[in-house]
Amino acid sequence: MTALAALVRRDIGVALRAGGGAMIGVLFFVSVVVVMPFAIGPDLALLKRIGPAILWLGAMLASLLTLDRLFTADQEDGSLDLIVMSRTPLELSCAAKALAHWLAAGVPLIVATPLIGILLNLDATATFAVALTLLVGTPALTFTGMIGAALAVTLRRGGLLLAVVVLPLSIPVLIFGVAASNAAVEGTMPFGTPFSILCALSLVSLVVGPFAAAASLRHGLD
Amino acid sequence: MSLIDLANPTRFLALTARVLPWLAAVTTILLAIGLYQAAMAPDDYQQGATVKIMFIHVPNAWLSMFVWGVMSVAALGTLVWRHPLADVAAKAAAPLGAAFTFLALVTGSLWGRPMWGTYWEWDARLTSVLILFLMYLGIMALWRAVEDPSRAARAAAILTLVGAINIPIIKFSVDWWNTLHQGASVIRAGGPSMDRAFLIPLLIMAVAFSLLFLTLHLAAMRNEVLRRRVRTLQMMQASRQAA
Numbered sequence: 001m002t003a004l005a006a007l008v009r010r011d012i013g014v015a016l017r018a019g020g021g022a023m024i025g026v027l028f029f030v031s032v033v034v035v036m037p038f039a040i041g042p043d044l045a046l047l048k049r050i051g052p053a054i055l056w057l058g059a060m061l062a063s064l065l066t067l068d069r070l071f072t073a074d075q076e077d078g079s080l081d082l083i084v085m086s087r088t089p090l091e092l093s094c095a096a097k098a099l100a101h102w103l104a105a106g107v108p109l110i111v112a113t114p115l116i117g118i119l120l121n122l123d124a125t126a127t128f129a130v131a132l133t134l135l136v137g138t139p140a141l142t143f144t145g146m147i148g149a150a151l152a153v154t155l156r157r158g159g160l161l162l163a164v165v166v167l168p169l170s171i172p173v174l175i176f177g178v179a180a181s182n183a184a185v186e187g188t189m190p191f192g193t194p195f196s197i198l199c200a201l202s203l204v205s206l207v208v209g210p211f212a213a214a215a216s217l218r219h220g221l222d
Numbered sequence: 223m224s225l226i227d228l229a230n231p232t233r234f235l236a237l238t239a240r241v242l243p244w245l246a247a248v249t250t251i252l253l254a255i256g257l258y259q260a261a262m263a264p265d266d267y268q269q270g271a272t273v274k275i276m277f278i279h280v281p282n283a284w285l286s287m288f289v290w291g292v293m294s295v296a297a298l299g300t301l302v303w304r305h306p307l308a309d310v311a312a313k314a315a316a317p318l319g320a321a322f323t324f325l326a327l328v329t330g331s332l333w334g335r336p337m338w339g340t341y342w343e344w345d346a347r348l349t350s351v352l353i354l355f356l357m358y359l360g361i362m363a364l365w366r367a368v369e370d371p372s373r374a375a376r377a378a379a380i381l382t383l384v385g386a387i388n389i390p391i392i393k394f395s396v397d398w399w400n401t402l403h404q405g406a407s408v409i410r411a412g413g414p415s416m417d418r419a420f421l422i423p424l425l426i427m428a429v430a431f432s433l434l435f436l437t438l439h440l441a442a443m444r445n446e447v448l449r450r451r452v453r454t455l456q457m458m459q460a461s462r463q464a465a
Contacts, residue, residue: 144384147380147381147384151364151377151380151381154373154377155367155368155377161363161364161367164359164360164363165360165363165364165381167356168353168356168357168360168385168388169384169385171349171353172391208384208387212380212383212384215301215380216376216377216380219301219373219376219377219380220373220376220377
């Protein structure tokens, strides 16, 4: 347990310091959301309607961008080999790494959401709903994305492949995340149904992700 | 003759060399019968002659899911039993699956235009099949990204097993979400709800398409085995020249 806690603490530290890339994800998130009104036009009513979708899209792209760092940094300095060889089960180590990655790169996205919501003319309830769905949904993005990150780290030039492989897997999360936020904003549909499916997706990815990632690390690194 | 005997690629090549011509002949005959029956099938009382796209569309759609199932079994073969032909099977199946999925999407949209008034609708069935197509392309990209075939096989096997989650979602999408695509009418509780005049040609076409897949798959596997032999010979020659 202490080994895993140390791993989480170390990964958060590395991610937040220079070159870690966690904060660049937030910056990317803000940039994506900010350029949307330039493309769509500054129509505040329209922005309010599609605001949750824009926020979710931005968060998904940002988490995809930062996933590349989940294993590559450790592989470059050789600590990934130590993690694979250590006595702690690799599945648990992968889960701990993903948790640390979510805390360092995912949570800042959620914290930034209320601020950006103002730019998209979202009111308080809508912003809160989007932040809540992001809080529940982004772990699914991280834990499924970890599979792609583990596959990509064993390849040379795996960065672009990561996006190709991970995007189809994260589409359901996007669908139900946006559905839940829209339900909360418009109030015509029940909020609970898509929200509980979102929770279920996160829980499933919590189980599947570490096992698949550990398997691909074991097979890929030789 | 068991699966273990087939693990020897030489024996596999010898066996398939004998089986393939017969398989191709049976496939051709069955496809001819199925197409004739489909052409002779009566027009639907609502859809008219356009219902005949179904005889192409439905087998393609079934096979798009079936091929992923074959790849998942092959992935287990790669990861669990290290069967040497399993990764060959998985690699050969991916482009075929992508082709079936693409044909299912195209014929579906051609059918959808006169029936639903639109080529594309973002409903659950259509969207999940599109995701399946993207995953086939992702698997093919992964195969091409790694030079060493056995490492590529293990990476692709893991991704195949993860992607297998999508298959039941596609199958039951018409039951879970009530959207534009019609519900299950052949494989469902209580038997098929389709008239025999349509059902029999459809089933013949389904068997014919499955045999077509089997034929193409075995041929592609032969090519892959031979390609790997060429690669090994080239590597041996290169190392001999270097020495």
